[in-house]
Amino acid sequence: MxxxxxxxxxxxxxxxxxxxxxxxxxxxxxxxxxxxxxQLWTERAGGFVVEHGAEGFIARSEAVPALAGALGIGGELVGQETYRSFGFDGGPLRELLPGEAAELLGFQVPRGELGKGIRTFRLGMAxxxxxxxxxxxxxxxxxxxxxxxxxxxxxxxxxxxxxxxxxxxxxxxxxxxxxxxxxxxxxxxxxxxxxxAPTLSSVTVSLAYPRAAIEHPLDGTGFIVAAAHQLHGFRACTFTTSKFEGRAPAGHVTLRLFFRPDPADLERMGDAAWAARAEASLARVLRVGGAPERAWVSRWSRALPxxxxxxxxxxxxxxxxxxxxxxxxxxxxxxxxxxxxxxxxxxxxxxxxxxx
The missing domain is CATH 3.50.50.60 (FAD/NAD(P)-binding domain)
Structure with a gap:
């Protein structure tokens, strides 16, 4: 042996x-x-399914479904509910071309995968x-x-x-x-x-709201922020509950905001400060009525190769x-x-x- x-x-x-x-x-x-x-870490609480790390894998992967099958959870795989995405450049959101969002964000995936979306598991990547x-x-x-x-x-x-x-x-x-x-x-x-070896840091903040608090129809996967408008490193937002089914209790939505943090901010800012920054960042793009009911903050220092x-x-x-x-x-x-x-x-x- x-x-x-x-x-x-x-x-x-x-x-x-x-x-x-x-x-x-x-x-x-x-x-x-x-x-x-x-970096696969899912929190489940009160009907919310919140990713702290990766939210999925490339849709055309063969390796992940094969592994899931070997583990007996192949039937738990789910795909995106929508593939539409938006961009923010200081004005109203504009619809992006298929694959444009991933390309603008610099995702390190083969060009042939752009626009194909991702898959995940019913209860999250964890x-x-x-x-x-x-x-x-x-x-x-x-x-x-x-x-x-x-x-x-x-x-x-x-x-x-x-x-x-x-x-x-x-x-x-x-x-x-x-x-x-x-x-x-x-x-x-x-x-x-x-x-x-070169790495990047990331902070993500997931915010939960009553559905009525967000005026936008949230009819897409989310939006990316043009480089000239990335205040405080705010790069993108996923409309989590539109992208994947079953991510929040009835009558609620979650949105996940992605930041490329300044090293000093990563060091000094607590969760409450990051949640407040996320609220302010979201308000620059969408009309929001009231404060979020819950917030989840995830920090990944020098974790992304x-x-x-x-x-x-x-x-x-x-x-x-x-x-x-x-x-x-x-x-x-x-x-x-x-x-x-x-x-x-x-x-x-x-x-x-x-x-x-």
């Missing part, structure tokens, strides 16, 4: 754990945060992580939450992972499914160039240097942004372990 240690319990790490446990390996999954899932968590628990994977790996060393017969607070894990093979900077810290000199040719080449160089060492990389930090890319990366890493 092979011992496999996975560093990082986001989507990719969970997939590798699921696949390798199913293959009969002895698997340990170590995650520094107190929960699994990384439904995928929850199914993975159930599967790996059933398979007796050794899951260690709130546990950081402080170092990775080669030892006779494999690898030793030292854990914060004491203790260690021994493994025959290791999969690194962390952000690029985390891989650089663990792998040392071969990965040092990844320490400064940016893929440049230089970064892609550094990853290829690192993977060449790791060949034959029993260490693999998995996840969107290395092999392409977005849920589909993360799933394909994890599936590939899990399959490559067969050859080690």
């Amino acid at each position: 092979r011992r496999v240690a996975i560093v990082g319990g986001g989507l990719s790490g969970c997939i590798v754990a699921f696949r390798r446990a199913a293959a009969g390996d002895q698997v340990a999954l170590v995650e520094a945060a107190p929960r699994l899932g990384g 439904q995928l992580v929850e199914a993975l968590a159930r599967a790996i628990v059933d398979a007796r994977v050794d899951v260690r939450l709130s546990t950081a790996v402080t170092s990775l060393a080669r030892v006779a017969g494999g690898h030793r992972l030292s854990l914060a607070g004491g203790g260690a894990l021994e493994a025959d093979a290791v999969v690194i499914a962390t952000p690029a900077a985390g891989a650089a810290a663990l792998l040392g000199e071969p990965a040092r160039a990844l320490a400064g 940016v893929f440049t040719p230089a970064h892609e080449e550094r990853v290829r160089e690192l993977e060449r240097s790791l060949e034959g060492r029993g260490v693999l990389l998995a996840g969107s930090a290395f092999h392409g942004s977005g849920i589909d890319a993360a799933v394909r990366s994890a599936e590939a890493a899990a399959a490559r372990l067969d050859a080690l």
